[in-house]
Amino acid sequence: MPLAPDDLDLTLKRTFGYGSFRPLQREIIAATLAGQDVFALLPTGGGKSLCFQLPALVRPGLTVVVSPLIALMKDQVDALQASGVAATFLNSTLDADESRRRLRGLHQGEFKLLYVAPERLMLNGWQDNLRAWQIACLAIDEAHCISEWGHDFRPEYRQLAKLRRALPDVPAMALTATATTRVRADIIEHLKLREPAVFVASFNRPNLTYRVIPKDQPLKQIIDFVRKREDESGIIYCASRAAAERLAESLAGRGFSAKPYHAGLTADERTRHQEEFLRDDARIVCATIAFGMGINKPNVRWVIHHDLPKNIEGYYQETGRAGRDGLPGDCLLLFSAGDIAKQLHFLDEITDEQEQQIARTQLRKIVHYAESAGCRRAELLAYFGETFGVDNCGACDNCLEPRETYDGTLVAQKLLSCVYRIQQNSGFSVGLNHLIEVLTGADTDKIRRWGHDRLTTYGIGAELSRSQWAAVGRELTRLGLLTVAEGEYATLALTRDGLTALVQRTPITLTKPMDTPKAKRVSR
Numbered sequence: 001m002p003l004a005p006d007d008l009d010l011t012l013k014r015t016f017g018y019g020s021f022r023p024l025q026r027e028i029i030a031a032t033l034a035g036q037d038v039f040a041l042l043p044t045g046g047g048k049s050l051c052f053q054l055p056a057l058v059r060p061g062l063t064v065v066v067s068p069l070i071a072l073m074k075d076q077v078d079a080l081q082a083s084g085v086a087a088t089f090l091n092s093t094l095d096a097d098e099s100r101r102r103l104r105g106l107h108q109g110e111f112k113l114l115y116v117a118p119e120r121l122m123l124n125g126w127q128d129n130l131r132a133w134q135i136a137c138l139a140i141d142e143a144h145c146i147s148e149w150g151h152d153f154r155p156e157y158r159q160l161a162k163l164r165r166a167l168p169d170v171p172a173m174a175l176t177a178t179a180t181t182r183v184r185a186d187i188i189e190h191l192k193l194r195e196p197a198v199f200v201a202s203f204n205r206p207n208l209t210y211r212v213i214p215k216d217q218p219l220k221q222i223i224d225f226v227r228k229r230e231d232e233s234g235i236i237y238c239a240s241r242a243a244a245e246r247l248a249e250s251l252a253g254r255g256f257s258a259k260p261y262h263a264g265l266t267a268d269e270r271t272r273h274q275e276e277f278l279r280d281d282a283r284i285v286c287a288t289i290a291f292g293m294g295i296n297k298p299n300v301r302w303v304i305h306h307d308l309p310k311n312i313e314g315y316y317q318e319t320g321r322a323g324r325d326g327l328p329g330d331c332l333l334l335f336s337a338g339d340i341a342k343q344l345h346f347l348d349e350i351t352d353e354q355e356q357q358i359a360r361t362q363l364r365k366i367v368h369y370a371e372s373a374g375c376r377r378a379e380l381l382a383y384f385g386e387t388f389g390v391d392n393c394g395a396c397d398n399c400l401e402p403r404e405t406y407d408g409t410l411v412a413q414k415l416l417s418c419v420y421r422i423q424q425n426s427g428f429s430v431g432l433n434h435l436i437e438v439l440t441g442a443d444t445d446k447i448r449r450w451g452h453d454r455l456t457t458y459g460i461g462a463e464l465s466r467s468q469w470a471a472v473g474r475e476l477t478r479l480g481l482l483t484v485a486e487g488e489y490a491t492l493a494l495t496r497d498g499l500t501a502l503v504q505r506t507p508i509t510l511t512k513p514m515d516t517p518k519a520k521r522v523s524r
């Protein structure tokens with residue numbers, strides 16, 4: 001029997017104590033209760049849990065919630081039980097007796113909600129259990145873990161496809177806070193969602209301001225930033241434990257209440273630092289990405305990235321910890337070409353070829369974001385497949401102070417013609433590095449072997465440094481004049497527009513590069 005909308009409001013109020021639904025919650029709940037498969041993409045804090053918890057209460061049978069976050073299961077279940085909901089969890093933290101007790105309860109139909117780690121579901125006998133219990137709904141939380149294209153791939157999530165086969169008629173829900181179009185398709189495919197109702201909430205965080213500045217003297221830049229925000233709490237993300245440690249020390253040495261947080265500290269230290277931060281005793285946490293999972297501090301006013309993040313998902317999640325209370329938050333990324341090189345170096349160490357290629361693509365996208373002269377918000381949202389329909393967001397550096405541009409026709413012509421010449425002469429395309437070596441007239445084995453020192457474009461680009469050329473190359477890619485083919489090596493090719501621009505000598509406006517201040521001497 002379908003529920004009247006009023007019944008949902010009543011349960012929302014009685015059991016959860018909330019007066020109204022958050023965006024899309026009602027629609028998601030209605031779809032699953034109607035027996036449809038559901039895919040829901042809501043930003044962190046958007047209220048995903050309620051989307052499977054509330055329906056679990058109003059429909060007959062058991063809702064199974066798959067979640068990778070074992071550490072958070074107990075909290076969630078405790079909170080549900082405190083509200084009078086028959087919920088339980090099963091994971092590796094329970095001893096055999098306790099597990100058995102809970103299983104018995106499940107067989108007797110005592111529970112409405114079961115939280116379970118994905119690896120559990122695959123143990124022998126589990127599929128029989130699941131068939132024996134009257135399962136009303138299968139909710140997969142953090143569903144992006146199923147995709148290698150997500151930032152948090154968990155191989156055990158792939159097993160869920162089997163589970164799905166065992167329970168073909170049970171309505172499934174996939175929920176996540178991070179999914180690009182590609183990850184979305186992966187989730188729908190691997191979980192065999194049947195014509196799912198798809199819900200995508202806006203990822204826009206209107207109260208956050210995004211800025212990227214060239215990393216020059218990071219400590220000084222950070223101190224300048226923090227000085228202007230005496231009483232505010234913030235997080236500084238660093239690429240390594242050592243960097244987080246050093247930065248916290250330097251800041252503390254200058255009188256700021258800063259604490260480090262990373263996986264190299266003891267559990268005690270981590271808990272202590274985290275609590276000091278939550279209580280506002282420590283204003284600043286210098287952290288690696290280990291910090292943040294499950295942290296809910298509403299009044300974080302700013303987030304700085306001391307180093308280039310690995311991917312946009314991570315960046316979005318980390319900056320998303322600012323301004324949870326809806327009040328303004330500032331996000332600052334310190335960017336340097338040197339950081340790209342460092343990240344590329346890490347990438348070389350990834351042995352799995354596919355994994356490496358994915359990481360490379362993701363890195364290219366975050367670099368693209370950092371160097372872009374366009375609206376940061378629009379760029380972030382575009383990454384999540386969302387169109388931001390406003391020209392000027394009024395809350396990012398590029399909208400507030402548009403970047404300086406210059407007539408880049410000549411440099412663009414040089415670079416594009418060099419791509420063209422190499423392609424014509426050698427019959428293959430090359431990567432950006434080699435291209436720049438040809439342009440700047442370098443003397444390398446490859447150049448001699450391939451005869452690229454005999455090209456008319458050899459050495460015509462001495463006026464720019466290599467990193468400046470690299471920035472130009474990336475901008476031409478952003479402008480759609482070049483395209484990157486991912487393979488064993490990422491190689492560059494002219495697009496149709498690129499060829500047209502080359503042949504017709506179309507004027508091209510370029511942005512002054514986002515590089516260390518020294519590099520601002522771009523010749524005009």
Ligand code: ADP
Nearest residue numbers: 018020021022042043044045046047048049050
């Ligand atoms: P997510 O998993 O999407 O990050 P949660 O499910 O943990 O988000 O919900 C985030 C917070 O919002 C929780 O404290 C939750 O109790 C609260 N919340 C969820 N739905 C509502 C609602 N309709 N009204 C008010 N608060 C809500």
Ligand code: ZN
Nearest residue numbers: 375393396399
């Ligand atoms: Zn903007």
